[in-house]
Amino acid sequence: MEMESLLKCMNCGHTTSILQERLFRCPKCSGLYDVQHNIPKRTPQNWMELFDSRPHSAQEPSGVWRFKEWIMPFLPKEDIVTLGEGIVPIVPIGANLKLWLGKPCDAWLIMEGKSPTNSFKDFGMTVLVSVAKAAGIKTLVCASTGDTSASLAAYTGKAGIKCAVILPSGKITPEQILQAKILGATVITLPGSFDDCMQVLQNLVSDYGAYPGNSLNPARIEGHQSTVFLTAQFFGWKFPDWFVNPVGNGSDCSSIGKALRLMKSIGFKAESRILGSQSEAANPLFTSWQKSGGIKTTREKWETFYNPTHVGETIATAMRIGNPVSYLKVIREIIASNGGMTQVSDQEAREAVLACALDGHFVCPQSGVALAGLKRALNDRIIKPRERVVVVSTADGLKFTKPFQHCSEENIINAPDCHTKTIAEILNL
Amino acid sequence: MEMESLLKCMNCGHTTSILQERLFRCPKCSGLYDVQHNIPKRTPQNWMELFDSRPHSAQEPSGVWRFKEWIMPFLPKEDIVTLGEGIVPIVPIGANLKLWLGKPCDAWLIMEGKSPTNSFKDFGMTVLVSVAKAAGIKTLVCASTGDTSASLAAYTGKAGIKCAVILPSGKITPEQILQAKILGATVITLPGSFDDCMQVLQNLVSDYGAYPGNSLNPARIEGHQSTVFLTAQFFGWKFPDWFVNPVGNGSDCSSIGKALRLMKSIGFKAESRILGSQSEAANPLFTSWQKSGGIKTTREKWETFYNPTHVGETIATAMRIGNPVSYLKVIREIIASNGGMTQVSDQEAREAVLACALDGHFVCPQSGVALAGLKRALNDRIIKPRERVVVVSTADGLKFTKPFQHCSEENIINAPDCHTKTIAEILNL
Numbered sequence: 001m002e003m004e005s006l007l008k009c010m011n012c013g014h015t016t017s018i019l020q021e022r023l024f025r026c027p028k029c030s031g032l033y034d035v036q037h038n039i040p041k042r043t044p045q046n047w048m049e050l051f052d053s054r055p056h057s058a059q060e061p062s063g064v065w066r067f068k069e070w071i072m073p074f075l076p077k078e079d080i081v082t083l084g085e086g087i088v089p090i091v092p093i094g095a096n097l098k099l100w101l102g103k104p105c106d107a108w109l110i111m112e113g114k115s116p117t118n119s120f121k122d123f124g125m126t127v128l129v130s131v132a133k134a135a136g137i138k139t140l141v142c143a144s145t146g147d148t149s150a151s152l153a154a155y156t157g158k159a160g161i162k163c164a165v166i167l168p169s170g171k172i173t174p175e176q177i178l179q180a181k182i183l184g185a186t187v188i189t190l191p192g193s194f195d196d197c198m199q200v201l202q203n204l205v206s207d208y209g210a211y212p213g214n215s216l217n218p219a220r221i222e223g224h225q226s227t228v229f230l231t232a233q234f235f236g237w238k239f240p241d242w243f244v245n246p247v248g249n250g251s252d253c254s255s256i257g258k259a260l261r262l263m264k265s266i267g268f269k270a271e272s273r274i275l276g277s278q279s280e281a282a283n284p285l286f287t288s289w290q291k292s293g294g295i296k297t298t299r300e301k302w303e304t305f306y307n308p309t310h311v312g313e314t315i316a317t318a319m320r321i322g323n324p325v326s327y328l329k330v331i332r333e334i335i336a337s338n339g340g341m342t343q344v345s346d347q348e349a350r351e352a353v354l355a356c357a358l359d360g361h362f363v364c365p366q367s368g369v370a371l372a373g374l375k376r377a378l379n380d381r382i383i384k385p386r387e388r389v390v391v392v393s394t395a396d397g398l399k400f401t402k403p404f405q406h407c408s409e410e411n412i413i414n415a416p417d418c419h420t421k422t423i424a425e426i427l428n429l
Numbered sequence: 430m431e432m433e434s435l436l437k438c439m440n441c442g443h444t445t446s447i448l449q450e451r452l453f454r455c456p457k458c459s460g461l462y463d464v465q466h467n468i469p470k471r472t473p474q475n476w477m478e479l480f481d482s483r484p485h486s487a488q489e490p491s492g493v494w495r496f497k498e499w500i501m502p503f504l505p506k507e508d509i510v511t512l513g514e515g516i517v518p519i520v521p522i523g524a525n526l527k528l529w530l531g532k533p534c535d536a537w538l539i540m541e542g543k544s545p546t547n548s549f550k551d552f553g554m555t556v557l558v559s560v561a562k563a564a565g566i567k568t569l570v571c572a573s574t575g576d577t578s579a580s581l582a583a584y585t586g587k588a589g590i591k592c593a594v595i596l597p598s599g600k601i602t603p604e605q606i607l608q609a610k611i612l613g614a615t616v617i618t619l620p621g622s623f624d625d626c627m628q629v630l631q632n633l634v635s636d637y638g639a640y641p642g643n644s645l646n647p648a649r650i651e652g653h654q655s656t657v658f659l660t661a662q663f664f665g666w667k668f669p670d671w672f673v674n675p676v677g678n679g680s681d682c683s684s685i686g687k688a689l690r691l692m693k694s695i696g697f698k699a700e701s702r703i704l705g706s707q708s709e710a711a712n713p714l715f716t717s718w719q720k721s722g723g724i725k726t727t728r729e730k731w732e733t734f735y736n737p738t739h740v741g742e743t744i745a746t747a748m749r750i751g752n753p754v755s756y757l758k759v760i761r762e763i764i765a766s767n768g769g770m771t772q773v774s775d776q777e778a779r780e781a782v783l784a785c786a787l788d789g790h791f792v793c794p795q796s797g798v799a800l801a802g803l804k805r806a807l808n809d810r811i812i813k814p815r816e817r818v819v820v821v822s823t824a825d826g827l828k829f830t831k832p833f834q835h836c837s838e839e840n841i842i843n844a845p846d847c848h849t850k851t852i853a854e855i856l857n858l
Contacts, residue, residue: 055484058664061520083789084520084540089513091490094587111513114543116789118827139856154789158523164856169843178830178837184787187840188855192847203849208858235487358613360512360545360583397611398547398827407610408603418621420632426617427568427593429637 007033019135024216044267064226079134081159083116094359103378106388113396120394121151124220129155131219142213145176152213153183224255239272241387246366247276248319250330257333274339277373281312289341299335315403316365348372362397436462448564453645473696493655508563510588512545523788532807535817542825549823550580553649558584560648571642574605581642582612653684668701670816675795676705677748679759686762703768706802710743718770728764744832745794777801791826
């Protein structure tokens with residue numbers, strides 16, 4: 001086995017073993033951990049040749065583990081738990097979305113909703129569950145009703161590891177848990193609040209040897225780096241001017257930034273900037289960024305101005321997060337990339353989803369927040385005309401149909417009779 | 430422009446221009462058309478090198494058009510309408526499904542549900558709409574409530590071509606049309622039956638210049654051939670012993686067979702056999718195959734015994750087809766590949782979906798019919814132990830949740846209190 005990757009506290013520098021850690025908060029200062037690898041030394045040319053020699057094939061069925069040397073180099077191959085994640089289209093935006101954006105730009109979507117469980121979570125979960133398998137874990141637990149629990153259920157199922165989802169009784173809908181249940185999660189409801197569930201989960205981890213599937217675990221960040229690796233490879237190892245992504249807990253900002261810093265340190269011209277987009281209903285990172293100076297802020301200023309916010313209602317339900325656990329990582333990476341933040345209304349996010357759908361791609365409301373963020377940034381001249389932009393589409397539209405259900409009943413044309421001539425006239429034929 | 434591909438009647442040999450044809454039935458004998466290409470001459474080695482030089486990239490964003498020379502060689506590149514289709518995982522089956530199958534085999538799933546509109550229809554629709562664009566078509570029409578209308582809406586949207594879906598008033602649910610509506614289709618309801626809709630559609634095509642998006646159009650078959658091309662390339666240009674696919678209208682059998690014959694004619698060892706799997710509720714091809722001699726039948730015998738059947742209820746709603754339009758192609762291709770047919774019950778299809786989900790892949794009931802067909806064929810010794818099998822998963826489970834909605838309410842564990850010890854005991858921690 002190669003030298004094991006370590007966890008290092010981003011605040012005080014304390015290090016610990018990635019295979020031993022369970023709580024994923026520094027015991028000395030409660031800081032967040034980064035994963036530190038022992039990556040072999042090669043030239044950029046060597047790396048490009050290595051990864052280009054691994055197209056999608058029976059030998060390399062995953063678009064995440066194609067980049068294993070950058071993601072979790074020490075992990076024994078037999079511990080990899082893969083479902084074929086990272087094999088996703090990257091597509092140019094179409095004419096309707098261009099029209100809606102109103103300004104010229106060379107924008108592409110990376111369709112991470114075409115993952116095994118239809119959300120970007122799979123990019124990270126394949127790594128978390130693989131590390132858990134290497135660590136000999138028998139039970140993973142989480143407390144999400146959405147994409148995280150579905151993804152966790154899928155990967156633990158594949159690994160033969162038990163998975164439990166702990167939820168407050170009477171506060172969940174059947175739709176919220178259908179996917180996780182079918183994928184084999186044990187669902188336990190408690191007679192209490194969501195906070196009670198989180199407390200029980202914490203106790204199961206600290207006192208009973210359970211392993212948390214939540215986003216404090218930085219192994220997930222490592223997998224999400226593939227967004228950058230796949231994109232760079234797709235463009236012949238050229239980098240877009242911007243990555244734009246929706247920011248809830250901010251794991252994508254953290255991972256895109258980490259991947260860019262890694263590639264720069266190796267010698268790539270990885271000069272992409274990161275734009276984080278939040279919903280106006282849950283905007284702690286945008287608000288503090290703006291108050292602290294906007295595009296001219298510094299890491300220190302932004303951290304000083306940061307405060308959790310109350311969250312309101314939004315169609316981007318997966319982003320209703322008033323205090324992102326990894327906000328310090330988001331701030332670090334956006335500043336390091338010379339990037340920025342924006343925020344959008346539900347109306348803008350909805351318009352973006354509908355324009356994108358007219359071009360053939362039905363994406364989730366969170367992807368709509370990212371696309372609408374691109375429009376704002378073009379209007380605010382943060383993103384310049386004709387720059388190349390890659391927008392992260394985090395989940396498939398079919399996972400989040402509720403905000404668009406009215407579409408199926410509006411504007412249906414009820415013909416008065418069955419004469420072909422009538423229909424031809426309706427269609428202007 | 431290279432020499433245009435032609436349509437040739439598989440019955441009488443009459444040929445016509447693919448860009449001029451609208452009705453897609455031979456005017457002389459009502460036979461089905463095949464597409465005939467003028468494919469450049471190269472050695473298998475040359476072809477492998479050509480296609481291996483086109484990994485997923487900004488130059489080649491589609492896994493279907495990667496094989497353009499085999500799919501529609503004459504088509505001008507500027508007429509290609511792509512949404513990044515054919516970039517789909519191919520994954521080995523997991524431990525739970527293996528256990529359920531009960532016999533050892535080397536089975537893989539090609540996850541065609543990870544297509545732009547979440548079904549395999551996109552493989553064919555990208556070609557149909559591209560040909561329509563090259564032919565200067567302004568309006569496409571269809572009469573499907575399901576995967577076909579969603580796929581047609583997506584590709585016409587991308588192409589800037591109008592798309593109309595014609596449906597019987599009062600006989601459709603909002604869920605059935607949500608995706609097509611969001612993707613921009615015009616939905617017209619008629620005060621009549623589904624047959625009335627089909628008649629109006631036919632008239633719009635013959636008398637008003639509309640273009641049909643239905644499965645008579647053999648351009649779709651050309652795109653579905655990529656199932657074989659992608660699979661062969663994935664396995665280093667080796668072929669599985671079997672392709673197993675669900676048979677509704679049978680477009681996949683037709684295209685897999687055509688692709689295998691093409692590759693054989695070029696010099697590849699494309700000796701895969703085709704197993705078609707039907708639901709017991711809609712089994713005209715299985716019944717006639719069995720009555721005419723089963724695995725020992727001939728093309729002539731099978732055609733003689735073929736009769737349309739009445740269809741019953743099944744969870745595989747996309748396969749409720751009692752008289753597949755292209756049944757003659759299915760028979761031709763299964764016989765040519767030395768293949769066979771099977772049928773399965775809803776119970777078996779359901780069990781297959783649930784076993785597959787426990788391994789992390791939630792597939793549609795039609796994919797369940799294919800997986801259950803594999804089990805039957807292993808039991809009947811049609812497929813031998815340890816043969817390599819590729820099963821076509823035609824759509825994502827999220828498109829067909831209804832038969833599994835009960836899962837989200839069954840076996841939820843309601844804990845009596847919020848004590849960690851209680852939950853730890855439930856989880857055997």
